[in-house]
Amino acid sequence: MGCDSLIELELVDYQGRLIRANKYCNSDLFWACRGAGGGNFGVIVSMTFQLQEPTDCPVTLVRFYYVGTTREKQAQVMNVWQNWLPGLDKRMTIVASFYNAEGEGLGIFATGFFYGSSARAREILQPFAEVEGFRVELETSSFLEAVKKVEETYPPSEKFKSTGRFVQRRYSPSELKNIADLIQVPAGGSVYAAVSFYAMGGEIMCVGKRETAFFYRDARYIMGIQSVWTEDSAAEENRKWVRGRFEYIKSITEGSYVNFPISKLRNYECEYFGENAKRLDKVNKKYDPYNVFKFPQGLR
Numbered sequence: 249m250g251c252d253s254l255i256e257l258e259l260v261d262y263q264g265r266l267i268r269a270n271k272y273c274n275s276d277l278f279w280a281c282r283g284a285g286g287g288n289f290g291v292i293v294s295m296t297f298q299l300q301e302p303t304d305c306p307v308t309l310v311r312f313y314y315v316g317t318t319r320e321k322q323a324q325v326m327n328v329w330q331n332w333l334p335g336l337d338k339r340m341t342i343v344a345s346f347y348n349a350e351g352e353g354l355g356i357f358a359t360g361f362f363y364g365s366s367a368r369a370r371e372i373l374q375p376f377a378e379v380e381g382f383r384v385e386l387e388t389s390s391f392l393e394a395v396k397k398v399e400e401t402y403p404p405s406e407k408f409k410s411t412g413r414f415v416q417r418r419y420s421p422s423e424l425k426n427i428a429d430l431i432q433v434p435a436g437g438s439v440y441a442a443v444s445f446y447a448m449g450g451e452i453m454c455v456g457k458r459e460t461a462f463f464y465r466d467a468r469y470i471m472g473i474q475s476v477w478t479e480d481s482a483a484e485e486n487r488k489w490v491r492g493r494f495e496y497i498k499s500i501t502e503g504s505y506v507n508f509p510i511s512k513l514r515n516y517e518c519e520y521f522g523e524n525a526k527r528l529d530k531v532n533k534k535y536d537p538y539n540v541f542k543f544p545q546g547l548r
Protein backbone atom coordinates (compact mmCIF):
# COMPACT_ATOMS: atom_id res chain seq x y z
CA MET A 249 0.00 0.00 0.00
CA GLY A 250 1.02 3.58 -0.61
CA CYS A 251 1.04 4.39 3.12
CA ASP A 252 3.62 1.63 3.73
CA SER A 253 6.12 3.43 1.51
CA LEU A 254 5.54 6.84 3.08
CA ILE A 255 8.58 8.02 5.04
CA GLU A 256 7.73 11.65 5.76
CA LEU A 257 5.06 14.28 5.28
CA GLU A 258 4.61 17.99 5.82
CA LEU A 259 1.29 19.37 6.97
CA VAL A 260 -0.09 22.87 7.54
CA ASP A 261 -2.01 22.75 10.81
CA TYR A 262 -5.04 24.70 12.08
CA GLN A 263 -2.80 27.65 13.06
CA GLY A 264 -1.09 27.79 9.68
CA ARG A 265 2.12 26.23 11.03
CA LEU A 266 4.13 23.85 8.89
CA ILE A 267 4.63 20.54 10.73
CA ARG A 268 6.94 17.75 9.67
CA ALA A 269 6.04 14.18 10.64
CA ASN A 270 8.08 11.00 10.31
CA LYS A 271 9.14 8.01 12.41
CA TYR A 272 11.10 10.24 14.83
CA CYS A 273 9.34 13.60 14.81
CA ASN A 274 5.58 13.96 15.49
CA SER A 275 5.49 10.20 15.16
CA ASP A 276 1.88 10.03 16.40
CA LEU A 277 0.76 12.24 13.50
CA PHE A 278 2.86 10.16 11.10
CA TRP A 279 1.22 6.98 12.45
CA ALA A 280 -2.25 8.50 11.95
CA CYS A 281 -1.57 9.72 8.41
CA ARG A 282 -0.62 6.22 7.30
CA GLY A 283 -4.23 5.15 6.78
CA ALA A 284 -6.37 8.02 8.07
CA GLY A 285 -4.77 11.26 6.84
CA GLY A 286 -7.42 12.45 4.37
CA GLY A 287 -8.94 15.73 5.56
CA ASN A 288 -8.56 15.08 9.30
CA PHE A 289 -5.48 16.77 10.74
CA GLY A 290 -4.50 19.58 8.38
CA VAL A 291 -3.47 20.22 4.79
CA ILE A 292 -0.75 17.84 3.66
CA VAL A 293 1.58 19.78 1.37
CA SER A 294 4.33 17.24 0.82
CA MET A 295 4.83 13.49 1.03
CA THR A 296 8.13 11.62 0.71
CA PHE A 297 8.05 8.01 -0.40
CA GLN A 298 10.63 5.24 -0.27
CA LEU A 299 10.87 3.97 -3.84
CA GLN A 300 11.40 0.29 -4.45
CA GLU A 301 14.87 -0.74 -5.58
CA PRO A 302 15.11 -0.06 -9.31
CA THR A 303 14.93 -3.37 -11.09
CA ASP A 304 15.07 -4.45 -14.72
CA CYS A 305 12.81 -7.37 -13.97
CA PRO A 306 9.83 -7.13 -16.33
CA VAL A 307 6.24 -7.24 -15.11
CA THR A 308 3.57 -9.57 -16.45
CA LEU A 309 0.26 -7.82 -16.99
CA VAL A 310 -2.43 -10.40 -16.32
CA ARG A 311 -5.93 -10.22 -17.78
CA PHE A 312 -8.46 -13.03 -17.84
CA TYR A 313 -12.15 -13.44 -18.57
CA TYR A 314 -14.72 -16.14 -19.30
CA VAL A 315 -16.80 -16.66 -22.41
CA GLY A 316 -20.40 -17.72 -21.75
CA THR A 317 -20.62 -16.39 -18.19
CA THR A 318 -23.71 -17.31 -16.19
CA ARG A 319 -24.77 -16.56 -12.61
CA GLU A 320 -23.66 -20.08 -11.64
CA LYS A 321 -20.24 -19.54 -13.22
CA GLN A 322 -19.86 -16.25 -11.37
CA ALA A 323 -20.48 -18.02 -8.06
CA GLN A 324 -18.16 -20.86 -9.11
CA VAL A 325 -15.29 -18.48 -9.97
CA MET A 326 -15.86 -16.60 -6.69
CA ASN A 327 -15.34 -19.92 -4.96
CA VAL A 328 -12.10 -20.56 -6.90
CA TRP A 329 -10.96 -17.07 -5.87
CA GLN A 330 -11.58 -17.57 -2.16
CA ASN A 331 -9.73 -20.91 -2.15
CA TRP A 332 -6.88 -19.60 -4.32
CA LEU A 333 -6.12 -16.30 -2.60
CA PRO A 334 -4.79 -17.42 0.82
CA GLY A 335 -1.15 -18.36 0.33
CA LEU A 336 -0.98 -16.76 -3.13
CA ASP A 337 2.57 -15.87 -4.27
CA LYS A 338 2.96 -12.29 -3.04
CA ARG A 339 4.41 -11.23 -6.38
CA MET A 340 0.88 -11.41 -7.81
CA THR A 341 -2.06 -9.08 -7.20
CA ILE A 342 -5.41 -9.21 -8.99
CA VAL A 343 -8.77 -7.48 -8.99
CA ALA A 344 -11.63 -9.65 -10.27
CA SER A 345 -14.96 -8.15 -11.35
CA PHE A 346 -18.23 -10.02 -11.69
CA TYR A 347 -20.46 -7.80 -13.77
CA ASN A 348 -23.63 -7.26 -15.73
CA ALA A 349 -23.10 -4.79 -18.56
CA GLU A 350 -25.54 -3.20 -20.97
CA GLY A 351 -25.28 -4.90 -24.36
CA GLU A 352 -23.03 -7.67 -23.07
CA GLY A 353 -24.82 -9.23 -20.12
CA LEU A 354 -23.03 -11.25 -17.47
CA GLY A 355 -19.24 -11.38 -17.42
CA ILE A 356 -16.14 -11.92 -15.33
CA PHE A 357 -13.00 -9.89 -15.90
CA ALA A 358 -9.82 -9.94 -13.85
CA THR A 359 -6.72 -7.84 -14.19
CA GLY A 360 -3.50 -7.51 -12.24
CA PHE A 361 0.26 -7.73 -12.09
CA PHE A 362 2.71 -10.50 -11.59
CA TYR A 363 6.28 -9.51 -10.75
CA GLY A 364 7.68 -12.53 -12.52
CA SER A 365 7.53 -14.47 -15.79
CA SER A 366 4.38 -15.11 -17.82
CA ALA A 367 5.07 -18.85 -17.70
CA ARG A 368 4.93 -18.82 -13.90
CA ALA A 369 1.86 -16.55 -13.95
CA ARG A 370 0.06 -19.11 -16.12
CA GLU A 371 0.85 -21.86 -13.62
CA ILE A 372 -0.41 -19.75 -10.70
CA LEU A 373 -3.69 -19.09 -12.53
CA GLN A 374 -4.29 -22.81 -13.15
CA PRO A 375 -7.26 -23.11 -10.70
CA PHE A 376 -9.12 -20.46 -12.74
CA ALA A 377 -8.27 -22.22 -16.01
CA GLU A 378 -10.14 -25.29 -14.79
CA VAL A 379 -13.48 -23.45 -15.07
CA GLU A 380 -14.88 -23.72 -18.60
CA GLY A 381 -14.67 -20.66 -20.85
CA PHE A 382 -11.42 -19.30 -19.30
CA ARG A 383 -9.41 -17.02 -21.58
CA VAL A 384 -6.14 -15.38 -20.50
CA GLU A 385 -3.87 -12.68 -21.89
CA LEU A 386 -0.37 -12.34 -20.42
CA GLU A 387 1.78 -9.45 -21.56
CA THR A 388 5.34 -8.81 -20.45
CA SER A 389 6.53 -5.20 -20.31
CA SER A 390 8.21 -2.67 -18.07
CA PHE A 391 6.35 -1.70 -14.88
CA LEU A 392 5.59 1.76 -16.25
CA GLU A 393 4.14 0.44 -19.51
CA ALA A 394 1.96 -2.02 -17.58
CA VAL A 395 0.65 0.79 -15.32
CA LYS A 396 -0.16 2.89 -18.41
CA LYS A 397 -2.12 0.00 -19.93
CA VAL A 398 -4.23 -0.31 -16.79
CA GLU A 399 -4.71 3.47 -16.73
CA GLU A 400 -5.97 3.38 -20.34
CA THR A 401 -8.88 1.19 -19.27
CA TYR A 402 -10.35 4.04 -17.18
CA PRO A 403 -12.59 6.45 -19.11
CA PRO A 404 -11.82 10.19 -18.77
CA SER A 405 -14.92 10.54 -16.60
CA GLU A 406 -17.77 8.38 -15.40
CA LYS A 407 -21.01 8.72 -13.40
CA PHE A 408 -20.95 6.03 -10.76
CA LYS A 409 -21.54 5.07 -7.18
CA SER A 410 -19.26 2.55 -5.55
CA THR A 411 -18.18 1.39 -2.13
CA GLY A 412 -16.31 -1.51 -0.55
CA ARG A 413 -15.83 -3.64 2.58
CA PHE A 414 -13.21 -6.00 3.99
CA VAL A 415 -13.64 -9.77 3.69
CA GLN A 416 -12.17 -11.86 6.50
CA ARG A 417 -13.56 -15.32 5.86
CA ARG A 418 -14.62 -17.98 3.36
CA TYR A 419 -18.21 -17.93 2.14
CA SER A 420 -20.59 -20.87 1.86
CA PRO A 421 -22.06 -21.84 -1.54
CA SER A 422 -25.36 -20.15 -0.63
CA GLU A 423 -23.57 -16.92 0.37
CA LEU A 424 -21.64 -16.94 -2.93
CA LYS A 425 -24.92 -17.39 -4.78
CA ASN A 426 -26.34 -14.41 -2.85
CA ILE A 427 -23.30 -12.30 -3.83
CA ALA A 428 -23.71 -13.26 -7.51
CA ASP A 429 -27.44 -12.51 -7.21
CA LEU A 430 -26.66 -8.89 -6.29
CA ILE A 431 -25.84 -8.01 -9.90
CA GLN A 432 -28.36 -10.10 -11.81
CA VAL A 433 -30.87 -7.24 -12.04
CA PRO A 434 -29.11 -3.89 -12.52
CA ALA A 435 -30.79 -0.56 -11.78
CA GLY A 436 -32.72 1.15 -14.59
CA GLY A 437 -30.30 3.17 -16.73
CA SER A 438 -27.24 1.26 -15.47
CA VAL A 439 -24.60 0.53 -18.11
CA TYR A 440 -22.37 -1.51 -15.81
CA ALA A 441 -23.10 -3.12 -12.45
CA ALA A 442 -20.41 -5.14 -10.67
CA VAL A 443 -19.16 -6.79 -7.55
CA SER A 444 -15.34 -6.62 -7.49
CA PHE A 445 -12.80 -8.49 -5.38
CA TYR A 446 -9.52 -6.60 -4.74
CA ALA A 447 -6.81 -8.92 -3.44
CA MET A 448 -5.08 -8.04 -0.18
CA GLY A 449 -2.63 -10.25 1.75
CA GLY A 450 1.06 -10.28 0.76
CA GLU A 451 3.09 -7.31 2.03
CA ILE A 452 -0.02 -5.70 3.54
CA MET A 453 -0.08 -8.43 6.19
CA CYS A 454 3.62 -8.02 7.03
CA VAL A 455 2.86 -4.84 9.03
CA GLY A 456 0.94 -5.03 12.35
CA LYS A 457 -2.67 -3.78 12.65
CA ARG A 458 -1.64 -1.17 15.25
CA GLU A 459 1.63 -0.12 13.62
CA THR A 460 -0.15 2.28 11.25
CA ALA A 461 -3.70 3.67 11.25
CA PHE A 462 -4.67 1.21 8.49
CA PHE A 463 -6.34 -1.44 10.66
CA TYR A 464 -7.74 -4.17 8.41
CA ARG A 465 -4.40 -5.71 7.49
CA ASP A 466 -5.53 -9.28 7.96
CA ALA A 467 -8.48 -9.02 5.55
CA ARG A 468 -8.27 -11.43 2.62
CA TYR A 469 -9.70 -9.01 0.05
CA ILE A 470 -11.97 -6.02 -0.40
CA MET A 471 -15.42 -6.61 -1.83
CA GLY A 472 -16.57 -3.58 -3.80
CA ILE A 473 -19.92 -2.93 -5.42
CA GLN A 474 -20.64 -0.36 -8.10
CA SER A 475 -23.11 0.87 -10.64
CA VAL A 476 -22.31 3.12 -13.59
CA TRP A 477 -24.87 5.20 -15.51
CA THR A 478 -24.81 7.80 -18.27
CA GLU A 479 -28.04 9.80 -18.00
CA ASP A 480 -28.48 12.07 -14.96
CA SER A 481 -32.11 10.98 -14.67
CA ALA A 482 -30.85 7.47 -13.71
CA ALA A 483 -28.59 8.70 -10.89
CA GLU A 484 -31.04 8.36 -8.01
CA GLU A 485 -32.15 4.85 -8.91
CA ASN A 486 -28.54 3.68 -9.34
CA ARG A 487 -27.48 5.18 -6.02
CA LYS A 488 -30.39 3.44 -4.29
CA TRP A 489 -29.47 0.19 -6.01
CA VAL A 490 -25.91 0.30 -4.60
CA ARG A 491 -27.10 1.34 -1.15
CA GLY A 492 -29.71 -1.43 -1.00
CA ARG A 493 -27.25 -4.15 -2.02
CA PHE A 494 -24.58 -2.75 0.28
CA GLU A 495 -26.73 -3.87 3.24
CA TYR A 496 -26.18 -7.51 2.31
CA ILE A 497 -22.43 -7.02 1.79
CA LYS A 498 -22.26 -5.23 5.14
CA SER A 499 -23.92 -8.19 6.86
CA ILE A 500 -21.18 -10.62 5.73
CA THR A 501 -18.07 -8.39 6.07
CA GLU A 502 -16.20 -6.52 8.82
CA GLY A 503 -15.15 -2.92 8.33
CA SER A 504 -15.45 -0.45 5.44
CA TYR A 505 -12.54 0.74 3.29
CA VAL A 506 -12.04 4.48 3.81
CA ASN A 507 -10.98 4.96 0.17
CA PHE A 508 -14.33 3.52 -0.93
CA PRO A 509 -16.48 5.46 1.56
CA ILE A 510 -20.25 5.49 1.89
CA SER A 511 -22.37 8.08 3.67
CA LYS A 512 -24.79 7.31 6.51
CA LEU A 513 -22.54 4.58 7.88
CA ARG A 514 -23.40 4.16 11.55
CA ASN A 515 -20.32 4.25 13.81
CA TYR A 516 -18.16 5.16 10.80
CA GLU A 517 -14.97 5.71 12.84
CA CYS A 518 -15.01 2.07 13.95
CA GLU A 519 -16.08 0.87 10.51
CA TYR A 520 -13.15 2.64 8.81
CA PHE A 521 -10.46 2.38 11.46
CA GLY A 522 -11.46 -0.53 13.73
CA GLU A 523 -9.56 -0.60 17.03
CA ASN A 524 -7.36 2.29 15.87
CA ALA A 525 -10.33 4.72 16.07
CA LYS A 526 -9.72 5.70 19.73
CA ARG A 527 -6.05 6.48 19.21
CA LEU A 528 -6.94 8.46 16.07
CA ASP A 529 -9.36 10.58 18.09
CA LYS A 530 -6.54 11.42 20.51
CA VAL A 531 -4.19 12.41 17.67
CA ASN A 532 -6.97 14.50 16.15
CA LYS A 533 -7.58 16.36 19.44
CA LYS A 534 -3.85 17.08 19.73
CA TYR A 535 -3.24 18.36 16.18
CA ASP A 536 -6.67 19.86 15.42
CA PRO A 537 -8.09 20.76 18.88
CA TYR A 538 -10.83 23.08 17.54
CA ASN A 539 -11.87 20.65 14.80
CA VAL A 540 -11.10 23.14 12.06
CA PHE A 541 -10.71 20.28 9.59
CA LYS A 542 -14.10 18.64 9.55
CA PHE A 543 -16.33 16.85 7.07
CA PRO A 544 -19.31 14.48 7.41
CA GLN A 545 -17.15 11.44 8.17
CA GLY A 546 -14.18 13.22 9.73
CA LEU A 547 -12.66 12.37 13.09
CA ARG A 548 -14.38 14.36 15.85
Ligand SMILES: Cc1cc2nc3c(=O)[nH]c(=O)nc-3n(C[C@H](O)[C@H](O)[C@H](O)COP(=O)(O)OP(=O)(O)OC[C@H]3O[C@@H](n4cnc5c(N)ncnc54)[C@H](O)[C@@H]3O)c2cc1C
Nearest residue numbers: 285286287288289290291292293402446506507508509543
Ligand atom coordinates in the same frame (compact mmCIF):
# COMPACT_ATOMS: atom_id res chain seq x y z
C1 LIG B 1 -11.44 5.34 -10.82
C2 LIG B 1 -10.98 5.22 -9.39
C3 LIG B 1 -10.17 4.15 -9.02
C4 LIG B 1 -9.73 4.02 -7.71
N1 LIG B 1 -8.94 2.96 -7.36
C5 LIG B 1 -8.50 2.82 -6.10
C6 LIG B 1 -7.64 1.75 -5.72
O1 LIG B 1 -7.31 0.90 -6.54
N2 LIG B 1 -7.22 1.68 -4.45
C7 LIG B 1 -7.57 2.62 -3.53
O2 LIG B 1 -7.12 2.55 -2.40
N3 LIG B 1 -8.40 3.63 -3.84
C8 LIG B 1 -8.87 3.74 -5.10
N4 LIG B 1 -9.70 4.78 -5.43
C9 LIG B 1 -10.11 5.71 -4.37
C10 LIG B 1 -9.14 6.86 -4.18
O3 LIG B 1 -7.86 6.42 -3.90
C11 LIG B 1 -9.66 7.66 -3.01
O4 LIG B 1 -10.89 8.19 -3.39
C12 LIG B 1 -8.70 8.75 -2.57
O5 LIG B 1 -9.21 9.28 -1.36
C13 LIG B 1 -8.57 9.81 -3.60
O6 LIG B 1 -7.75 10.88 -3.09
P1 LIG B 1 -7.89 12.34 -3.69
O7 LIG B 1 -6.94 13.20 -2.93
O8 LIG B 1 -7.82 12.27 -5.17
O9 LIG B 1 -9.42 12.63 -3.36
P2 LIG B 1 -10.18 13.64 -2.51
O10 LIG B 1 -11.59 13.17 -2.54
O11 LIG B 1 -9.84 15.03 -2.98
O12 LIG B 1 -9.62 13.49 -1.04
C14 LIG B 1 -9.97 12.43 -0.20
C15 LIG B 1 -9.93 12.97 1.22
O13 LIG B 1 -8.64 13.54 1.50
C16 LIG B 1 -8.77 14.91 1.84
N5 LIG B 1 -7.65 15.62 1.23
C17 LIG B 1 -7.45 15.90 -0.08
N6 LIG B 1 -6.29 16.55 -0.24
C18 LIG B 1 -5.73 16.70 0.98
C19 LIG B 1 -4.53 17.28 1.49
N7 LIG B 1 -3.65 17.90 0.70
N8 LIG B 1 -4.29 17.23 2.83
C20 LIG B 1 -5.16 16.64 3.67
N9 LIG B 1 -6.30 16.07 3.25
C21 LIG B 1 -6.59 16.09 1.93
C22 LIG B 1 -10.13 15.34 1.37
O14 LIG B 1 -10.65 16.37 2.19
C23 LIG B 1 -10.94 14.06 1.53
O15 LIG B 1 -11.39 13.89 2.84
C24 LIG B 1 -10.14 4.96 -6.73
C25 LIG B 1 -10.94 6.04 -7.10
C26 LIG B 1 -11.37 6.18 -8.42
C27 LIG B 1 -12.23 7.35 -8.79
